[in-house]
Amino acid sequence: MATEVNSSPFFMATSSPNFCAKILRIAGTNEEPPVRVNGPGILDVTVWRQKKSMTVHLVNLTNPMMMKGPLRELIPVGPQRVRVRLPDGSQPRRVHLLAAGVSPRVEHTGRYLSLTVPSILDHEVVAIDL
Numbered sequence: 001m002a003t004e005v006n007s008s009p010f011f012m013a014t015s016s017p018n019f020c021a022k023i024l025r026i027a028g029t030n031e032e033p034p035v036r037v038n039g040p041g042i043l044d045v046t047v048w049r050q051k052k053s054m055t056v057h058l059v060n061l062t063n064p065m066m067m068k069g070p071l072r073e074l075i076p077v078g079p080q081r082v083r084v085r086l087p088d089g090s091q092p093r094r095v096h097l098l099a100a101g102v103s104p105r106v107e108h109t110g111r112y113l114s115l116t117v118p119s120i121l122d123h124e125v126v127a128i129d130l
Contacts, residue, residue: 041077
């Protein structure tokens with residue numbers, strides 16, 4: 001049985017910080033999103049999982065003309081608080097912010113990894129070696 005979900009009202013409501021969680025609830029699953037990001041601005045968040053790593057791509061979409069065509073101005077946003085659910089049985093060996101070129105302070109509790117990305121101009125990549 002397929003369930004149709006109209007996600008436009010959520011997105012248009014200024015990118016709800018719990019957008020992914022709302023979609024999962026509407027779709028009939030209680031699965032927690034693999035990543036949560038809290039902070040100012042509008043971000044596109046994508047998680048990429050490989051055998052020995054996870055990558056969280058954060059793309060800054062914050063722009064006065066976001067829904068009207070090409071990007072006209074880069075508006076930095078931050079800080080962004082990122083919380084990642086790690087795969088079962090995995091431990092983070094290294095965490096690095098690729099665009100900033102730094103290793104952030106990381107809190108690791110159980111299956112969760114938390115860190116702060118101080119600022120994002122256009123994009124940031126959180127690289128997690130497992």
